Amino acid sequence: MDAKHWDDVAAEYDDIVFDSLAADLRGHMTALLNRLGSKRKTAGDFGCGVGKYLPALAARFGRVIAMDHSAECLVVAQKSCHRFSNIEYHTRNLGRPRDPLAHVDVALCANVLLAPSLRQRRIMLENIRRSLKPRGRLLLLAPSLESALLTHHRRQEWKRRAPKSANGWMPGSVRFASHSAREIANGHLRLNRVLTKHHLREELESELVSVGFRIENVRKLEYPWSTEFDAPPKWMREPYPWDWLIVGYVSGTRG
Numbered sequence: 724m725d726a727k728h729w730d731d732v733a734a735e736y737d738d739i740v741f742d743s744l745a746a747d748l749r750g751h752m753t754a755l756l757n758r759l760g761s762k763r764k765t766a767g768d769f770g771c772g773v774g775k776y777l778p779a780l781a782a783r784f785g786r787v788i789a790m791d792h793s794a795e796c797l798v799v800a801q802k803s804c805h806r807f808s809n810i811e812y813h814t815r816n817l818g819r820p821r822d823p824l825a826h827v828d829v830a831l832c833a834n835v836l837l838a839p840s841l842r843q844r845r846i847m848l849e850n851i852r853r854s855l856k857p858r859g860r861l862l863l864l865a866p867s868l869e870s871a872l873l874t875h876h877r878r879q880e881w882k883r884r885a886p887k888s889a890n891g892w893m894p895g896s897v898r899f900a901s902h903s904a905r906e907i908a909n910g911h912l913r914l915n916r917v918l919t920k921h922h923l924r925e926e927l928e929s930e931l932v933s934v935g936f937r938i939e940n941v942r943k944l945e946y947p948w949s950t951e952f953d954a955p956p957k958w959m960r961e962p963y964p965w966d967w968l969i970v971g972y973v974s975g976t977r978g
Protein backbone atom coordinates (compact mmCIF):
# COMPACT_ATOMS: atom_id res chain seq x y z
CA MET A 724 0.00 0.00 0.00
CA ASP A 725 1.90 3.01 -1.24
CA ALA A 726 1.19 6.70 -0.60
CA LYS A 727 -0.91 6.88 -3.80
CA HIS A 728 -3.27 4.19 -2.51
CA TRP A 729 -3.88 6.22 0.66
CA ASP A 730 -4.12 9.50 -1.31
CA ASP A 731 -6.84 7.87 -3.43
CA VAL A 732 -8.88 6.67 -0.44
CA ALA A 733 -8.46 9.82 1.69
CA ALA A 734 -11.86 11.26 0.69
CA GLU A 735 -13.80 8.01 1.38
CA TYR A 736 -11.57 7.02 4.30
CA ASP A 737 -14.38 6.64 6.85
CA ASP A 738 -16.01 3.93 4.70
CA ILE A 739 -12.76 1.98 4.38
CA VAL A 740 -10.88 2.30 7.67
CA PHE A 741 -12.75 1.91 10.91
CA ASP A 742 -12.05 4.15 13.88
CA SER A 743 -10.21 1.93 16.38
CA LEU A 744 -10.23 4.59 19.10
CA ALA A 745 -14.01 5.07 18.90
CA ALA A 746 -14.65 1.29 18.66
CA ASP A 747 -12.38 0.35 21.63
CA LEU A 748 -14.90 -1.52 23.84
CA ARG A 749 -12.95 -1.41 27.10
CA GLY A 750 -11.36 2.01 26.72
CA HIS A 751 -7.81 0.57 26.97
CA MET A 752 -6.38 3.01 24.46
CA THR A 753 -7.90 6.04 26.18
CA ALA A 754 -6.63 4.78 29.55
CA LEU A 755 -3.11 4.43 28.12
CA LEU A 756 -3.18 7.91 26.61
CA ASN A 757 -4.40 9.28 29.97
CA ARG A 758 -1.55 7.50 31.77
CA LEU A 759 1.20 8.59 29.37
CA GLY A 760 -0.09 12.05 28.44
CA SER A 761 1.47 15.26 29.77
CA LYS A 762 1.54 18.84 28.55
CA ARG A 763 5.35 18.66 28.94
CA LYS A 764 5.59 15.76 26.48
CA THR A 765 5.59 15.38 22.71
CA ALA A 766 3.59 12.66 21.00
CA GLY A 767 4.17 11.39 17.47
CA ASP A 768 1.35 9.85 15.43
CA PHE A 769 3.28 7.68 12.96
CA GLY A 770 0.93 7.03 10.04
CA CYS A 771 -1.81 9.32 11.35
CA GLY A 772 -4.12 8.85 8.36
CA VAL A 773 -6.98 11.35 8.43
CA GLY A 774 -6.21 12.05 12.08
CA LYS A 775 -8.64 9.92 14.11
CA TYR A 776 -6.24 9.94 17.09
CA LEU A 777 -5.09 13.54 16.79
CA PRO A 778 -7.78 15.22 18.94
CA ALA A 779 -7.11 12.72 21.77
CA LEU A 780 -3.35 13.32 21.49
CA ALA A 781 -3.63 17.12 21.19
CA ALA A 782 -5.80 17.26 24.33
CA ARG A 783 -3.24 15.33 26.40
CA PHE A 784 0.20 16.32 25.05
CA GLY A 785 1.95 19.69 24.76
CA ARG A 786 3.06 19.03 21.19
CA VAL A 787 1.85 16.52 18.60
CA ILE A 788 3.69 15.57 15.43
CA ALA A 789 1.39 14.00 12.85
CA MET A 790 3.18 12.04 10.11
CA ASP A 791 1.92 10.17 7.09
CA HIS A 792 3.22 9.46 3.58
CA SER A 793 -0.17 10.40 2.13
CA ALA A 794 -0.35 14.16 1.55
CA GLU A 795 -4.11 13.83 0.90
CA CYS A 796 -4.74 12.13 4.26
CA LEU A 797 -2.76 14.91 5.96
CA VAL A 798 -4.93 17.56 4.27
CA VAL A 799 -8.08 15.87 5.64
CA ALA A 800 -6.47 15.53 9.10
CA GLN A 801 -5.44 19.18 9.12
CA LYS A 802 -8.95 20.33 8.17
CA SER A 803 -10.68 18.22 10.81
CA CYS A 804 -8.22 19.25 13.55
CA HIS A 805 -7.98 22.98 12.69
CA ARG A 806 -9.05 23.91 16.24
CA PHE A 807 -5.82 22.46 17.73
CA SER A 808 -2.79 24.75 17.56
CA ASN A 809 -0.33 22.19 18.99
CA ILE A 810 -0.32 19.76 16.04
CA GLU A 811 2.37 19.84 13.33
CA TYR A 812 1.83 17.96 10.08
CA HIS A 813 4.63 16.31 8.11
CA THR A 814 4.65 14.21 4.97
CA ARG A 815 6.97 11.33 5.90
CA ASN A 816 7.61 7.87 4.55
CA LEU A 817 8.24 5.60 7.54
CA GLY A 818 9.42 2.91 5.15
CA ARG A 819 12.51 4.80 3.99
CA PRO A 820 15.68 3.61 5.73
CA ARG A 821 17.01 6.10 8.29
CA ASP A 822 14.55 8.84 7.37
CA PRO A 823 14.78 11.46 10.14
CA LEU A 824 11.27 11.57 11.59
CA ALA A 825 10.79 13.29 14.94
CA HIS A 826 11.89 13.26 18.57
CA VAL A 827 9.01 12.12 20.75
CA ASP A 828 8.13 10.87 24.24
CA VAL A 829 5.24 8.74 23.02
CA ALA A 830 5.06 7.15 19.57
CA LEU A 831 1.63 5.98 18.45
CA CYS A 832 1.58 3.66 15.46
CA ALA A 833 -2.01 2.54 14.95
CA ASN A 834 -2.72 0.02 12.21
CA VAL A 835 0.16 1.15 10.01
CA LEU A 836 2.32 -1.98 10.20
CA LEU A 837 0.30 -3.57 7.42
CA ALA A 838 2.91 -4.24 4.71
CA PRO A 839 3.29 -7.93 3.82
CA SER A 840 7.08 -7.34 3.54
CA LEU A 841 8.90 -8.06 6.82
CA ARG A 842 11.78 -5.87 5.63
CA GLN A 843 9.42 -2.90 5.17
CA ARG A 844 7.89 -3.41 8.60
CA ARG A 845 11.33 -3.63 10.22
CA ILE A 846 12.44 -0.36 8.60
CA MET A 847 9.28 1.34 9.92
CA LEU A 848 9.86 0.04 13.43
CA GLU A 849 13.54 1.02 13.34
CA ASN A 850 12.61 4.56 12.27
CA ILE A 851 10.10 4.80 15.12
CA ARG A 852 12.64 3.42 17.62
CA ARG A 853 15.18 6.04 16.56
CA SER A 854 12.53 8.75 17.06
CA LEU A 855 11.82 7.83 20.69
CA LYS A 856 13.41 9.88 23.46
CA PRO A 857 15.00 8.01 26.39
CA ARG A 858 12.19 6.65 28.63
CA GLY A 859 9.79 7.02 25.71
CA ARG A 860 6.99 4.61 24.95
CA LEU A 861 5.73 3.01 21.76
CA LEU A 862 1.99 2.31 21.49
CA LEU A 863 1.66 -0.17 18.67
CA LEU A 864 -1.72 -1.31 17.39
CA ALA A 865 -1.73 -4.03 14.74
CA PRO A 866 -4.23 -6.44 13.14
CA SER A 867 -4.46 -9.83 14.84
CA LEU A 868 -4.35 -13.04 12.81
CA GLU A 869 -5.91 -14.91 15.75
CA SER A 870 -8.84 -12.49 15.69
CA ALA A 871 -9.33 -12.95 11.92
CA LEU A 872 -9.48 -16.73 12.48
CA LEU A 873 -11.91 -16.36 15.39
CA THR A 874 -14.14 -14.22 13.14
CA HIS A 875 -14.09 -17.01 10.55
CA HIS A 876 -15.13 -19.53 13.22
CA ARG A 877 -17.91 -17.29 14.49
CA ARG A 878 -19.28 -17.02 10.97
CA GLN A 879 -19.22 -20.83 10.58
CA GLU A 880 -21.10 -21.13 13.89
CA TRP A 881 -23.64 -18.53 12.76
CA LYS A 882 -24.19 -20.47 9.51
CA ARG A 883 -24.79 -23.68 11.51
CA ARG A 884 -27.23 -21.99 13.90
CA ALA A 885 -29.14 -19.90 11.36
CA PRO A 886 -28.21 -20.80 7.77
CA LYS A 887 -30.65 -18.29 6.27
CA SER A 888 -29.61 -15.19 8.19
CA ALA A 889 -25.81 -15.68 8.31
CA ASN A 890 -24.94 -13.41 5.42
CA GLY A 891 -23.97 -10.20 7.11
CA TRP A 892 -20.34 -9.61 6.16
CA MET A 893 -18.96 -6.10 6.50
CA PRO A 894 -17.19 -4.99 3.31
CA GLY A 895 -13.76 -5.12 4.95
CA SER A 896 -14.09 -8.66 6.36
CA VAL A 897 -11.60 -11.37 5.46
CA ARG A 898 -12.87 -14.19 3.21
CA PHE A 899 -10.54 -17.10 3.89
CA ALA A 900 -11.89 -19.13 0.96
CA SER A 901 -10.21 -16.72 -1.47
CA HIS A 902 -6.75 -17.12 0.11
CA SER A 903 -4.00 -19.67 -0.46
CA ALA A 904 -2.68 -21.76 2.44
CA ARG A 905 0.60 -19.83 2.21
CA GLU A 906 -1.17 -16.46 2.45
CA ILE A 907 -3.09 -17.58 5.53
CA ALA A 908 0.04 -19.05 7.17
CA ASN A 909 1.87 -15.75 6.54
CA GLY A 910 -1.05 -13.69 7.82
CA HIS A 911 -1.33 -11.99 4.41
CA LEU A 912 -5.08 -11.45 4.25
CA ARG A 913 -7.06 -9.37 1.77
CA LEU A 914 -9.00 -6.42 3.23
CA ASN A 915 -10.90 -4.49 0.57
CA ARG A 916 -8.84 -6.47 -1.95
CA VAL A 917 -5.53 -5.26 -0.44
CA LEU A 918 -3.10 -7.82 1.03
CA THR A 919 -2.72 -6.75 4.65
CA LYS A 920 -0.39 -8.25 7.25
CA HIS A 921 -2.16 -9.82 10.24
CA HIS A 922 0.07 -10.72 13.16
CA LEU A 923 0.27 -13.49 15.69
CA ARG A 924 0.94 -12.07 19.15
CA GLU A 925 4.30 -13.86 19.52
CA GLU A 926 5.32 -12.90 15.99
CA LEU A 927 4.67 -9.22 16.68
CA GLU A 928 6.56 -9.40 19.97
CA SER A 929 9.59 -10.98 18.33
CA GLU A 930 9.54 -8.42 15.47
CA LEU A 931 9.65 -5.65 18.07
CA VAL A 932 12.41 -7.31 20.10
CA SER A 933 14.48 -7.91 16.94
CA VAL A 934 14.66 -4.15 16.25
CA GLY A 935 15.61 -3.28 19.84
CA PHE A 936 12.30 -2.78 21.67
CA ARG A 937 11.34 -4.39 24.95
CA ILE A 938 7.75 -5.29 25.69
CA GLU A 939 6.05 -3.59 28.65
CA ASN A 940 2.66 -5.18 28.08
CA VAL A 941 0.38 -6.68 25.46
CA ARG A 942 -3.39 -6.33 25.40
CA LYS A 943 -6.28 -6.99 23.11
CA LEU A 944 -8.01 -3.83 21.92
CA GLU A 945 -11.48 -5.31 21.55
CA TYR A 946 -14.24 -4.13 19.24
CA PRO A 947 -17.92 -5.00 18.91
CA TRP A 948 -18.90 -7.76 16.48
CA SER A 949 -20.67 -5.11 14.40
CA THR A 950 -17.17 -4.13 13.14
CA GLU A 951 -16.98 -7.55 11.43
CA PHE A 952 -20.60 -8.41 10.63
CA ASP A 953 -23.56 -6.37 9.53
CA ALA A 954 -26.25 -7.01 12.21
CA PRO A 955 -24.53 -9.80 14.19
CA PRO A 956 -26.89 -12.08 16.16
CA LYS A 957 -27.49 -11.41 19.88
CA TRP A 958 -25.69 -14.56 21.06
CA MET A 959 -22.45 -13.38 19.45
CA ARG A 960 -20.70 -11.78 22.40
CA GLU A 961 -17.33 -12.41 24.10
CA PRO A 962 -14.69 -13.08 23.00
CA TYR A 963 -14.84 -10.03 20.75
CA PRO A 964 -12.65 -9.34 17.70
CA TRP A 965 -9.50 -7.41 18.46
CA ASP A 966 -6.24 -5.78 17.34
CA TRP A 967 -3.04 -6.30 19.32
CA LEU A 968 -2.06 -3.32 21.45
CA ILE A 969 1.55 -3.45 22.59
CA VAL A 970 3.38 -0.98 24.79
CA GLY A 971 7.10 -1.07 24.04
CA TYR A 972 10.17 0.80 25.19
CA VAL A 973 13.79 0.90 24.17
CA SER A 974 16.22 -1.22 26.19
CA GLY A 975 17.42 0.55 29.32
CA THR A 976 14.65 3.19 29.26
CA ARG A 977 12.05 1.54 31.48
CA GLY A 978 10.30 4.42 33.31
Ligand SMILES: C[S@@+](CC[C@H](N)C(=O)[O-])C[C@H]1O[C@@H](n2cnc3c(N)ncnc32)[C@H](O)[C@@H]1O
Pocket residue numbers: 724726729740742743769770771772773774775776790791792793796815816817818819832833834835
Ligand atom coordinates in the same frame (compact mmCIF):
# COMPACT_ATOMS: atom_id res chain seq x y z
C1 LIG B 1 -5.14 1.95 8.28
S1 LIG B 1 -4.57 3.58 8.19
C2 LIG B 1 -4.45 3.99 9.92
C3 LIG B 1 -4.44 5.47 10.17
C4 LIG B 1 -4.46 5.90 11.63
N1 LIG B 1 -3.27 5.51 12.31
C5 LIG B 1 -5.70 5.38 12.32
O1 LIG B 1 -5.58 4.48 13.15
O2 LIG B 1 -6.80 5.89 12.03
C6 LIG B 1 -2.87 3.39 7.74
C7 LIG B 1 -2.15 4.70 7.53
O3 LIG B 1 -0.74 4.43 7.51
C8 LIG B 1 -0.15 5.23 6.52
N2 LIG B 1 1.10 4.60 6.08
C9 LIG B 1 1.23 3.34 5.60
N3 LIG B 1 2.51 3.12 5.25
C10 LIG B 1 3.19 4.27 5.53
C11 LIG B 1 4.55 4.67 5.38
N4 LIG B 1 5.46 3.85 4.84
N5 LIG B 1 4.91 5.90 5.78
C12 LIG B 1 3.98 6.75 6.31
N6 LIG B 1 2.68 6.44 6.45
C13 LIG B 1 2.29 5.20 6.07
C14 LIG B 1 -1.20 5.30 5.42
O4 LIG B 1 -0.98 6.40 4.55
C15 LIG B 1 -2.50 5.40 6.21
O5 LIG B 1 -2.85 6.72 6.44
